Amino acid sequence: MKIGEKISELRKKNNLTQEELAEKLNVTRQTISKWELGETSPSLDDAATLASIFQVSLDTLVGKDNVLEEKMSNVERLAGIIIKILKVIGVLIIIYFVFLVVAVLAFNFLRSENVVEVSSSITCQMNDKSETYQVMSKDDEIIVSKNAYDIIDVSSFQDSDEVLNAIINYYEANSGSCN
Numbered sequence: 240m241k242i243g244e245k246i247s248e249l250r251k252k253n254n255l256t257q258e259e260l261a262e263k264l265n266v267t268r269q270t271i272s273k274w275e276l277g278e279t280s281p282s283l284d285d286a287a288t289l290a291s292i293f294q295v296s297l298d299t300l301v302g303k304d305n306v307l308e309e310k311m312s313n314v315e316r317l318a319g320i321i322i323k324i325l326k327v328i329g330v331l332i333i334i335y336f337v338f339l340v341v342a343v344l345a346f347n348f349l350r351s352e353n354v355v356e357v358s359s360s361i362t363c364q365m366n367d368k369s370e371t372y373q374v375m376s377k378d379d380e381i382i383v384s385k386n387a388y389d390i391i392d393v394s395s396f397q398d399s400d401e402v403l404n405a406i407i408n409y410y411e412a413n414s415g416s417c418n
Contacts, residue, residue, distance in 0.1 A: 242277075246271070249289075264289070361374075362418055372386065372406050374399040
């Protein structure tokens with residue numbers, strides 16, 4: 240609403256004629272008429288006096304009384320949108336981590352299902368010396384104790400039983416024994 244329309248509205252609301260309002264402001268009735276028609280605008284001093292007469296703020300007189308409220312409501316709307324976006328992002332992050340944990344657990348479970356671990360040990364004696372050899376088969380890979388590499392080539396065997404037999408054969412061929 241323009242200032243002229245507001246002056247007319249407030250004048251009528253306060254049961255004043257253009258002439259009565261003009262007397263209070265020390266201006267002519269024609270001046271009031273020109274303000275209300277939007278042909279001219281009151282000076283800042285006259286606007287302040289009008290606001291005082293009508294007991295309203297200058298913001299209300301010039302039609303800007305809701306500016307602060309509008310800005311606050313815009314800020315509130317923006318804050319609401321930002322909060323909703325942050326909630327969605329938070330939920331997506333939580334879902335991501337849940338899927339990540341489930342995937343890791345499933346991977347470890349499936350991997351552990353395929354692990355076949357067989358462990359054997361044998362103690363052999365030769366020349367008054369005793370050695371213990373450990374042989375383990377895990378995921379189709381043969382793992383032997385370090386000292387077994389001194390007497391056989393482990394890479395040429397397919398499973399742990401063959402490794403144990405090769406160790407026993409080595410000791411028997413060299414006048415030793417294994418239990």
